[in-house]
Amino acid sequence: MKYVDEYRDGGLARKLAATISREANTGRTYNIMEFCGGHTHAIFRYGVQDLMPENVRFVHGPGCPVCVLPIGRIDNAIELAEKHGAIVCSYGDMMRVPASERRSLIKAKAEGADIRMVYSIRDALKIARETPDREVVFFAIGFETTTPPTAVAIKEARAARLKNFSIFCNHVLTPAAVAHILSSPEVKDHRTVAIDGFLGPSHVSSVIGSRPYEAAARDFQRPVVIAGFEPLDVMQATLMVIRQLNEGRYEVENEYFRVVTRDGNRKAQALVAEVLELRETFEWRGLGEVPLSALRIRDAYAEFDAEERFSIATRKVKDAKSCECPSILRGAKRPTDCKLFGRTCTPENPIGSCMVSSEGACAAYWTYGRFRFGTEGRALDRAKEAVQ
Amino acid sequence: MCLALPAEVVSIDRANDTAIVTLGPVKKEISIALLDDLAPGDFVLVHVGFALHKLSPEEAERTLALIRQSGEDPLEEFAA
Numbered sequence: 287m288k289y290v291d292e293y294r295d296g297g298l299a300r301k302l303a304a305t306i307s308r309e310a311n312t313g314r315t316y317n318i319m320e321f322c323g324g325h326t327h328a329i330f331r332y333g334v335q336d337l338m339p340e341n342v343r344f345v346h347g348p349g350c351p352v353c354v355l356p357i358g359r360i361d362n363a364i365e366l367a368e369k370h371g372a373i374v375c376s377y378g379d380m381m382r383v384p385a386s387e388r389r390s391l392i393k394a395k396a397e398g399a400d401i402r403m404v405y406s407i408r409d410a411l412k413i414a415r416e417t418p419d420r421e422v423v424f425f426a427i428g429f430e431t432t433t434p435p436t437a438v439a440i441k442e443a444r445a446a447r448l449k450n451f452s453i454f455c456n457h458v459l460t461p462a463a464v465a466h467i468l469s470s471p472e473v474k475d476h477r478t479v480a481i482d483g484f485l486g487p488s489h490v491s492s493v494i495g496s497r498p499y500e501a502a503a504r505d506f507q508r509p510v511v512i513a514g515f516e517p518l519d520v521m522q523a524t525l526m527v528i529r530q531l532n533e534g535r536y537e538v539e540n541e542y543f544r545v546v547t548r549d550g551n552r553k554a555q556a557l558v559a560e561v562l563e564l565r566e567t568f569e570w571r572g573l574g575e576v577p578l579s580a581l582r583i584r585d586a587y588a589e590f591d592a593e594e595r596f597s598i599a600t601r602k603v604k605d606a607k608s609c610e611c612p613s614i615l616r617g618a619k620r621p622t623d624c625k626l627f628g629r630t631c632t633p634e635n636p637i638g639s640c641m642v643s644s645e646g647a648c649a650a651y652w653t654y655g656r657f658r659f660g661t662e663g664r665a666l667d668r669a670k671e672a673v674q
Numbered sequence: 675m676c677l678a679l680p681a682e683v684v685s686i687d688r689a690n691d692t693a694i695v696t697l698g699p700v701k702k703e704i705s706i707a708l709l710d711d712l713a714p715g716d717f718v719l720v721h722v723g724f725a726l727h728k729l730s731p732e733e734a735e736r737t738l739a740l741i742r743q744s745g746e747d748p749l750e751e752f753a754a
Contacts, residue, residue, distance in 0.1 A: 287679070287680070287697070287698055288680065288682075288717070289680040289717060289729060289734055290679070290680065292738060293737075293738075293741075298741060298742065298745055301744075301745030301746070301747075302741065302744055302745045304745070304747060305744050305745060305746075305747070308747070322676060323676075324676055324677055349676075351676075377722070405722065405723060406705075406722045406723025406724070407722065407723070408705060408723050409723075428676070429676060431676045431678065431721050431722075431726060432676075432721070432722055434708050434724065434726070435705070435708075435721075435722055435723070435724045438705065438707045438708065438724070487676065488676070488678075489676045489677070489678045489719065489721060489726060490676060492678075492719060492726050492727040493726060493727070514737075515677065518741050519737075521741075522737075522740065522741045522744055525744055541737070542737075543730075543733050543736075543737065544729055544730050544733035544734040544736075544737050545719060545727050545728075545729050545730070545733075546727075551708060551709070551726065551727055553708055553709065553710060554708045554726070557707075557708070645676075
């Protein structure tokens with residue numbers, strides 16, 4: 287595929303790895319948080335971590351919207367289908383995420399709730415047009431990449447005077463999460479979680495641009511390098527972070543400039559600002575309440591807000607006992623530190639969200655990395671025993 | 675969730691803000707409501723049925739050149 291394959295060249299990757307090994311100062315470690323699950327998967331799928339010298343470590347961030355959504359919001363979505371009889375449309379990633387009482391959207395669907403998996407919010411609009419006698423709710427999740435499509439759909443629904451379409455809005459914001467992680471005591475005191483720099487989001491940045499990270503880089507003195515999702519992009523950006531740290535710089539740099547500009551997509555930003563506004567606070571799994579980190583629908587478009595239409599009450603639900611998803615999302619623990627990993631929690635039978643999503647750190651470890659470390663090997667043995 | 679793939683624009687329908695794009699052997703109708711100034715032959719990043727941003731072929735080439743440059747070993751060249 288054009289503009290994809292050439293960024294997966296193994297020969298070039300080995301040369302880049304040699305440069306990184308030469309330049310990574312052996313007198314220190316480089317702890318680099320890749321914010322996005324897309325990067326986590328590139329790192330594991332292509333073995334990027336194995337190409338790095340020992341003192342260059344990737345810390346996996348919370349950039350997986352499915353993983354950070356609190357359980358109570360999934361319960362709410364199930365309730366919309368079961369209690370209010372709505373057709374609930376959702377992106378596929380959400381379907382198997384565990385809700386309360388070991389339920390999920392897909393289990394609710396199997397039990398008769400009308401929950402439909404769609405590729406695009408445009409499909410949900412189509413369903414609303416074709417079934418005017420039913421309420422259709424779109425379960426909107428995602429970072430700044432999926433937010434503009436939601437804004438466009440709300441405007442289209444108004445233009446088409448759709449009365450049976452609404453949005454259950456769970457859109458969250460990347461820069462707020464980065465700042466929250468950096469100001470947490472775990473990171474600030476550099477005691478339990480060491481983060482020296484960031485690989486910044488690829489496609490989120492195509493929308494918001496590179497400018498929104500500038501405050502965090504400056505205030506927290508951490509380099510941020512925006513990186514594409516292909517393995518050579520990840521490695522080149524890693525080299526750029528290492529160079530900044532070696533030179534004592536902490537700037538926002540952009541490796542993914544074939545798509546990302548400093549200003550981003552202004553048309554998309556304007557559409558989002560017209561339809562959505564900041565929430566004072568929003569709960570993230572793993573991070574807790576994060577101020578100004580999510581969006582809700584503006585009053586002017588309240589008729590399309592499922593939370594208003596169906597009076598949805600926020601529910602606080604505790605995570606599964608022993609599930610380390612919250613610590614893994616903060617970068618405080620690795621999937622292999624979790625007692626459940628590979629034992630009771632596998633992609634076939636997930637306990638935590640990080641094992642479900644194709645962007646979750648646990649799913650990446652399980653799919654590509656479980657033979658790599660002793661602990662994973664043991665986890666696999668245990669899983670095999672369990673199967674036998 | 676944030677995954678997006680580069681696809682080539684084949685035709686544009688501005689009245690409906692849609693375009694037909696090809697992605698390898700796959701043809702698909704997507705929304706171009708988020709982008710102005712689009713022409714057939716352009717490459718766009720497609721995410722959940724929407725074109726998010728244009729991809730610059732020149733910058734894509736320049737990225738590869740930079741990566742190749744990063745992969746060079748100055749000592750090796752010196753030795754040669």
